[in-house]
Amino acid sequence: MNDQTPPTREERVAGLKGLGTSRKRVEDARFTQGKGNYVDDVKLPGMLFGDFVRSPYAHARVAAIHTEEALKVPGVLAVLTAKDLEPLNLHWMPTLAGDKQMVLADGKVLFQGQEVAFVVATDRYAAADGIAAVEVDYQELPVLTNPFEALESDVVLREDLEGQTEGAHGTRKHHNHIFLWEEGDQEATEQAIGSAEVVAEEMVYYHRTHPCPLETCGCVASMDKVNGKLTLYGTFQAPHVVRTVASLLSGIEEHNIRVISPDIGGGFGNKVGVYPGYVCSIVASIVTGKPVKWIENRMDNLMATAFARDYWMKGKISATREGKITGLACHVVADHGAFDACADPTKFPAGFFHICTGSYDIPVAYVGVDGVYTNKAPGGVAYRCSFRVTEAAYFIERMIEVLAIELGMDAAELRAKNFIKADQFPYTSALGWEYDSGDYHTAWNKALEAVDYPGLRREQAERVEAFKRGETRKLLGIGLTHFTEIVGAGPVKNCDILGMGMFDSCEIRIHPTGSAIARLGTISQGQGHATTFAQILASEIGIPADSITIEEGDTDTAPYGLGTYGSRSTPVAGAATAMAGRKIRAKAQMIAAYLLEVHDDDVEWDVDRFAVKGAPERFKTMAEIAYASYNQAIPGVEPGLEAVSYYDPPNMTYPFGAYICVMEIDVDTGVHEIRQFYALDDCGTRINPMVIEGQVHGGLTEALAIAMGQEIAYDEIGNHKTATFMDFFIPTAWETPNYTTDHTVTPSPHHPIGAKGVGESPNVGGVPAFSNAVHDAFRAFGLRQSHMPHDQWRIWKIAHDLGLHG
Amino acid sequence: MELQEEILISAPRDVVYAALNDPDILKSCIPGCEELIKHSDTELEAKVVLKVGPVKARFGGNVTLDPSAAPDSFSLTGEGTGGAAGFAKGGADVTLEDRGTETLLTYSAKAEVGGKLAQLGSRLILSTSRKLASKFFIAFAEELAPKDAEVAP
Numbered sequence: 027m028n029d030q031t032p033p034t035r036e037e038r039v040a041g042l043k044g045l046g047t048s049r050k051r052v053e054d055a056r057f058t059q060g061k062g063n064y065v066d067d068v069k070l071p072g073m074l075f076g077d078f079v080r081s082p083y084a085h086a087r088v089a090a091i092h093t094e095e096a097l098k099v100p101g102v103l104a105v106l107t108a109k110d111l112e113p114l115n116l117h118w119m120p121t122l123a124g125d126k127q128m129v130l131a132d133g134k135v136l137f138q139g140q141e142v143a144f145v146v147a148t149d150r151y152a153a154a155d156g157i158a159a160v161e162v163d164y165q166e167l168p169v170l171t172n173p174f175e176a177l178e179s180d181v182v183l184r185e186d187l188e189g190q191t192e193g194a195h196g197t198r199k200h201h202n203h204i205f206l207w208e209e210g211d212q213e214a215t216e217q218a219i220g221s222a223e224v225v226a227e228e229m230v231y232y233h234r235t236h237p238c239p240l241e242t243c244g245c246v247a248s249m250d251k252v253n254g255k256l257t258l259y260g261t262f263q264a265p266h267v268v269r270t271v272a273s274l275l276s277g278i279e280e281h282n283i284r285v286i287s288p289d290i291g292g293g294f295g296n297k298v299g300v301y302p303g304y305v306c307s308i309v310a311s312i313v314t315g316k317p318v319k320w321i322e323n324r325m326d327n328l329m330a331t332a333f334a335r336d337y338w339m340k341g342k343i344s345a346t347r348e349g350k351i352t353g354l355a356c357h358v359v360a361d362h363g364a365f366d367a368c369a370d371p372t373k374f375p376a377g378f379f380h381i382c383t384g385s386y387d388i389p390v391a392y393v394g395v396d397g398v399y400t401n402k403a404p405g406g407v408a409y410r411c412s413f414r415v416t417e418a419a420y421f422i423e424r425m426i427e428v429l430a431i432e433l434g435m436d437a438a439e440l441r442a443k444n445f446i447k448a449d450q451f452p453y454t455s456a457l458g459w460e461y462d463s464g465d466y467h468t469a470w471n472k473a474l475e476a477v478d479y480p481g482l483r484r485e486q487a488e489r490v491e492a493f494k495r496g497e498t499r500k501l502l503g504i505g506l507t508h509f510t511e512i513v514g515a516g517p518v519k520n521c522d523i524l525g526m527g528m529f530d531s532c533e534i535r536i537h538p539t540g541s542a543i544a545r546l547g548t549i550s551q552g553q554g555h556a557t558t559f560a561q562i563l564a565s566e567i568g569i570p571a572d573s574i575t576i577e578e579g580d581t582d583t584a585p586y587g588l589g590t591y592g593s594r595s596t597p598v599a600g601a602a603t604a605m606a607g608r609k610i611r612a613k614a615q616m617i618a619a620y621l622l623e624v625h626d627d628d629v630e631w632d633v634d635r636f637a638v639k640g641a642p643e644r645f646k647t648m649a650e651i652a653y654a655s656y657n658q659a660i661p662g663v664e665p666g667l668e669a670v671s672y673y674d675p676p677n678m679t680y681p682f683g684a685y686i687c688v689m690e691i692d693v694d695t696g697v698h699e700i701r702q703f704y705a706l707d708d709c710g711t712r713i714n715p716m717v718i719e720g721q722v723h724g725g726l727t728e729a730l731a732i733a734m735g736q737e738i739a740y741d742e743i744g745n746h747k748t749a750t751f752m753d754f755f756i757p758t759a760w761e762t763p764n765y766t767t768d769h770t771v772t773p774s775p776h777h778p779i780g781a782k783g784v785g786e787s788p789n790v791g792g793v794p795a796f797s798n799a800v801h802d803a804f805r806a807f808g809l810r811q812s813h814m815p816h817d818q819w820r821i822w823k824i825a826h827d828l829g830l831h832g
Numbered sequence: 833m834e835l836q837e838e839i840l841i842s843a844p845r846d847v848v849y850a851a852l853n854d855p856d857i858l859k860s861c862i863p864g865c866e867e868l869i870k871h872s873d874t875e876l877e878a879k880v881v882l883k884v885g886p887v888k889a890r891f892g893g894n895v896t897l898d899p900s901a902a903p904d905s906f907s908l909t910g911e912g913t914g915g916a917a918g919f920a921k922g923g924a925d926v927t928l929e930d931r932g933t934e935t936l937l938t939y940s941a942k943a944e945v946g947g948k949l950a951q952l953g954s955r956l957i958l959s960t961s962r963k964l965a966s967k968f969f970i971a972f973a974e975e976l977a978p979k980d981a982e983v984a985p
Contacts, residue, residue, distance in 0.1 A: 082918040082947025138947070158889075158916055325951065745950040752955075 038633045043572060044565030045779065048716035051557045052572075053550070062289040068246045068259045070317040074103065076310050077153040077320065078303070079143040079160045080330065081135035084171070084401040084744020085183070086164040088131045091143055096159040101152025103314060105160060106144040106306060108132040116305055118186075119275060122298070122523055123375060124194025125204070125366035126186075127404060129302040134167070136183060136364035137403045138746050139329030144306040146318060169744040173338065173361040173398040176202040183364065183399045194366070195375040195397075204366050204397030209380040210457050215392035218353030222344030226432040230424045231813040232417045232793075234336035234361065234402070234738040236328055237409040238754065239551070241291025243331050244321035247307040251315050255282050260304060262287045262579075263297040264589025265549055267526060269581045271300055276308060287579035293551035294728070295407035298369040298591050299332050325749045332369070332405030333738050336361040337379075337417045343425045349435050351444045354388050354456075356421060358395040360406070366397060367404035369591070370413045371521040371528060377413025378512045378678075380457035384422035385466050385510045385682060386444040391456040401744045410728055410789040412513040412592040419509045423794035427506075427801060428810055437802075438479060441508050442470055452775075459512060461680045462774050462782075464708070469770045470508055473684035473706045476768060479504075482688060490806045499694050505687035505799025509791035513783045514597025514679040523588065529674040530598035531585035532606040534563065536667035538656040540649025541573035544606070547587010548599040549579040553721070553785055555595060558713045559603050562779060566607030567614070568634030568648040585670060593681070593783035596713065597774075602673035604778035609669035613655070617667075618646040620660050679774045679782035683707040685791045689799035693830045696822030698734065698800070700763035705791070710773045710782035722767050722788045729792025731757050733800075735817040755815070804828060833922075833945070833958055838938040839969045843976040845930040848937065849903040851976055852926075861971040863964050866890070874899065882914065884953035884960045889917030903928055918947020937969070 033041065043049045056062050079091075093105040108130040111117040118126045131142040143160055147153035170176040170183065182188060182201045191198055195205035219225055245260030256278055262268045265285040273280040290297065303320040310318040322331065338359040344352045360376065362368065370377040376395035383391050408414065430437040445466040446453045453461040486502045493501060518527030531547040544563055548555060555578060560571040578584055587599060611631065618636035619626040622644055629636040637645035646654075654660070655667040688702040705722055712718055735755035739747040748754045773780025793814075800816045801809055807828045812820070825831060841848050851857045855876070859868040867879040876895040881888070893912020900906075904927065911921035922943030929936040945957060953960065 079916065082913075082916070082949075084946075161915065164913075164919075325948075329951075741950075743944060743946055745946050745954075747951065747954060749951045 035633060042564040042568065042570050042634060044561050045711065045713055047561060047714065049557055049561060049571060049714055051554045051717065053554060053556050064241055064289050064291055065244045065246060065259050065261050066321050068288065068319070070246065070248055073246065073317040073319055074146055074148060074310070074314060075150045075153050076144050076146045076307055076318050077150065077157060078141045078326070079145065079157050079162065080326070081131065081138060081140045081142050081164070083135055083164050083166060084138045084169045085136060085167040087134045087167060088142065089163040089165055092161040093143065095161065096145060096156040099152060099156045099159050101148040102145060102156035103148070104146040104310065105156065106130065106146070106309065111309065114309065116275065116309060119300060119305055120524070121365055121367040121404070122300070123366040123368040123370060124372065127365035127367055129305045134185070135164070137401050138744050139326070139403060140364070141302040141330065144310065146310045146314065169401045169742070170202070171400055171402060171740045171742065171744055173359050173400050176398050176400050177396070183401065202399045204362055204399060205375050206394060206396050207375045208392070208394045210392035211390055212392040214390045215353050215355045218390050219342050219344040219355060222352050223347045224432055225342060225344045226425065226429040227342045228425065228428045228811050230339045230341060230421050230811065232335045232337045232339065232420050233814050234333055235409065235732050235736050236333050236738050236754070237294035237296035237407065238328065238756065239292030239294055239296050242322035242324060242327040243297055243301060243303065244319070245304050245307050246317055246319045247304070247311040248317035249308070249311040249315065255284065256308065257284045257286065258304070258308065259286045259288060261290050261293070261297045262589070263290070263293045263549060263551060263591050265579055265581050266547060266586050267523060267589060268300065268304070270526065271524070272308065275305065285581045287549045290549065290551040293591065294410045295334060295369065295591055296332055297551070298407055298589070299367055301331055324751065328738070328749045328754055329746050330403050332367060332407040333363065333403055334405065334407055334409030335417060336406070339417065339421045341421060341425045343429050345429060345433065347433070349433050349440050349443050351386055351388050351429070354383060354391040354425070356382055356393045358393070360395055360397045361400050361402065362397050362406050363400055363402040363404040365404035368406035369408065369523070371515055371523060372525070373520055374413065377408065377415070379414040379418045381415055381459060381510065381512045382418035382422050383455050383457055384419065385441070385446060385508045386422070387446045387450065388456055393457060402740060408592055410725055411786045412511060412515065415511055416790050416793060419511070419790045420794045420797070423507050423509065423798060424811065427798055431805065431810060436483070437506050438474060441506065442467065445470065445508070460677060461510065462677055462776055463772050464510065464680060464682055465770065465772045466508060466682060469682065469684045469706055469708055472768065472770065473686055473704060477686050477688065477702065477704050499692060501691045501693060501803040503689040503691060503799035503801070503803030505689060505795045505797065505802055507685045507791050507795040507798060508682070509787070509794065510680055510682040511593070511787055511790050512678045512680055513593035513786065514675055515592050515594050516678055517676060518674045526588060527674065528588045528594070528598070529672050530587040530594070530602050531670070531672045532599060532602040533585045533670040534606045534610055534668060536569070536610060536652045536655070538653050540569060540652045542567070542569050543575040543577060544603060545577045545584040546599045546603065547585050548590040548595040551590060553590065553595065554714070554717045558596070558717055559600065561713055562600055562603045563607050566604055567610050585672070593786045596781050596783045597679045597777060598673055598675055600781055601675060601778050602671045605673055606669045606671035609671060610667060613663070613667060613669070614648060614651045616663055617651045617655050617660055620663070621646050621651070621654055676776050679710065679777060681707065681709045681782040681784060681787050683787050683791045685795040687795040687799040689803060691800065691803045691821060693825035696818035696820070696825070698816070698821065702766070703763055704766045704768065705788060706768040706770065707784055707787050708770045708772050709784035709787065710771065710777065711780035712769065712771065713781060718784050719767050721785045723765055725786060725788025726765055726792045727757050727762050729789045730762065730796055731755055733793045733796035733814055733816060735815045737815050833943045833961065834941065835961055835965060836940040837965065838936060839973065840931070841935045841937055841973045841976055842933070842978065843935060844933055845903055845928050845935045847976060848928055848935045851972070857972070857975055861968050861975060863967045873897070878912070880912070884949055885956040887917050887949050887952050889914035891920070914949065916948060918945060918949035920945045920949065
């Protein structure tokens with residue numbers, strides 16, 4: 027063999043590093059060498075620093091704000107209050123959920139940590155001194171931290187809404203009520219449950235927690251008064267949406283606003299919304315004519331920016347004696363905090379919670395969700411999940427376990443008995459979703475076999491006997507979960523945020539020498555877009571992934587898109603990338619045919635080239651075609667090789683998975699040990715198996731945190747009790763178990779490359795797997811339901827309440 | 833948060849009660865007290881620097897005394913704010929039991945704290961409060977102890 031031997035087809039495919047390749051993440055070179063460029067790395071000449079005076083009270087009237095002493099502090103330039111923002115009509119701002127939120131306290135405060143005044147100073151230290159010198163006269167008001175009490179109480183939280191019986195999502199039935207949102211056939215469901223042979227009823231609480239990205243939220247606003255241009259750097263998961271909202275709020279024309287999301291250190295839903303810090307920084311920059319930076323500290327982030335979950339889900343599930351499910355009903359009391367700032371598509375105030383029939387063929391179902399105001403921070407974002415899908419998955423996977431107890435049946439068998447069958451897809455659920463594809467039985471059987479499920483159950487039964495004989499103090503829990511997600515929001519016909527349709531976009535420019543740049547409307551926060559989108563494109567246009575730059579996050583250059591959250595990047599922007607690539611290829615085909623002097627139809631695509639049909643030795647590579655597209659006059663064809671695609675998905679995608687957690691629990695200390703965790707994910711076509719594995723590991727670890735300890739807790743006077751890492755659980759290597767990952771592949775029939783998205787599956791499926799393991803360990807002793815997080819004290823308490831401590 | 837303690841003071845009851853109403857003695861005994869103004873027999877205003885864990889702040893507050901059962905017992909309620917550091921409010925019942933030349937002081941206090949103080953200091957707040965209370969009473973007892981026992985250094 028000599029050097030002139032042309033590469034084989036396999037070698038050409040491998041050289042592209044396209045779909046299915048475990049290509050190393052191109053981002054990691056800078057991240058692992060400290061060369062990332064985050065918002066706090068942005069340092070502009072003359073930059074000022076702004077920070078908030080925050081309320082120590084959860085509910086109080088703000089009688090007066092004294093700023094005189096603060097203004098005397100060296101370095102302090104201004105102290106903004108609601109009074110200063112009012113003439114600009116910026117003292118309140120719209121939320122993504124159709125509510126409004128105070129930017130700065132307007133007459134009262136509604137949660138601890140609420141923004142009261144914004145101190146602008148020459149540096150962070152001077153701002154802190156200024157904050158300490160601001161005096162606020164508060165008059166305490168009664169605090170409501172319990173949503174059930176809030177719905178009964180005479181105390182009016184939102185005085186601004188007093189007398190308004192119509193909210194953004196229908197009638198408000200109480201002054202602390204936000205909406206009642208319903209889906210499904212209530213009457214038929216009640217009838218099915220009422221006449222059922224077996225009914226299981228349970229209150230399932232998914233506690234309040236927080237996405238807690240390691241990089242907190244922040245921005246740098248820079249108003250160039252000479253050119254009339256506002257540049258806003260920030261930790262935005264949806265930079266284009268931020269630009270549009272900033273334009274609508276400020277009145278600055280959209281072309282004069284440039285929003286840049288630099289590297290982002292994790293988002294997980296926390297960085298989707300618009301926060302007072304952004305508004306105040308922009309105003310402060312306009313007022314001072316200087317760039318203004320605002321960066322949260324950890325406590326600010328955990329106290330005031332968007333929390334997640336806090337759903338009280340009362341469920342009823344019915345079945346025949348043989349275990350065939352006949353109906354499902356759920357009523358949710360959703361604690362939204364002081365303002366409804368959920369980041370859900372507009373039409374869905376409870377997100378996609380009505381995916382709560384899960385992986386099961388349930389003939390009839392009903393869901394009702396009551397949103398409630400309380401004296402807690404606003405939010406309710408999708409923490410590493412698609413809008414309220416984690417809540418839904420946790421609910422159904424707990425209800426299945428409770429039903430199994432009621433039936434005296436094995437929970438794995440009960441699941442298998444009720445799965446939607448492979449030949450039922452596309453499947454329309456009782457609550458109206460059209461599941462695109464799935465093969466649950468195959469995945470389930472593979473998972474049960476991988477862990478030797480019958481063997482585990484035998485071991486568990488022996489353990490229970492040994493425990494009763496006093497030979498061990500450890501119990502064994504087997505946590506089962508089969509989840510179905512709904513991601514990739516979404517079709518513009520029913521998904522929008524503040525009226526902006528949830529399409530996404532990709533724009534590709536092929537350079538003359540055959541390399542390329544692609545820009546997308548999404549923004550990576552650690553997902554590895556620069557790696558994986560280049561792989562999609564490599565397989566579509568035959569240019570090696572290593573020769574393709576992926577750029578996102580600058581609204582002056584990237585095409586408009588709705589951003590990255592809800593596992594939507596691959597289903598939507600990934601589809602746009604493939605479609606734009608196909609447009610490139612269509613033009614390339616014409617150019618190749620011209621160069622090869624044959625008809626367009628006489629050439630065919632082959633990995634990285636167009637070849638004459640039947641004469642594969644006559645071909646033009648994509649690089650040759652790119653060069654010709656710029657430098658050769660081709661009759662009837664415009665010069666250049668560029669394409670843009672705006673993709674409106676026809677449907678959501680429905681990734682699924684089977685997770686099994688095997689857990690040892692010490693009943694005397696409440697300490698748990700995860701002996702085995704098996705995670706099978708089916709995310710359709712797999713773009714980069716290594717990146718998928720990383721996503722699954724990360725999502726499972728966040729699920730572990732949520733299930734086993736992480737929470738946002740308040741005391742009865744509204745003190746936020748978990749505002750630091752001393753109290754808010756973030757797992758380290760010490761707590762994190764080893765994970766076994768596996769997969770099946772059921773492509774999405776409507777996605778151009780069949781991909782479904784995976785980033786959030788492990789959080790959606792992981793939480794019920796961990797929680798079910800805890801419950802399962804105590805099933806033999808009569809435990810039905812115990813609320814998360816299952817920290818050591820709470821596990822000890824389960825054992826204690828079951829009388830296992832003698 | 834609740835605190836309960838008793839301490840034996842080497843002074844007769846009327847002396848102890850008088851001292852508890854003397855702003856100068858109180859100021860010198862309250863840890864971190866910068867200012868104590870007596871507005872009336874039942875109204876006091878104080879400025880105190882407090883440090884709980886990582887939170888240090890100057891608290892300003894008012895205390896109201898209820899001496900209706902004095903000198904057997906009296907109660908007090910108060911509240912103070914420390915700006916960004918948070919706020920505290922609470923009350924205490926104090927009884928003074930006559931033991932001749934000595935007095936047994938018993939108190940039970942209840943307090944509620946909020947803001948950064950409660951968030952950052954929640955694990956420390958009980959122990960810190962106990963420490964501050966015991967510092968006060970040790971200083972108070974020393975203040976009232978017979979001075980003739982003073983020993984030259």
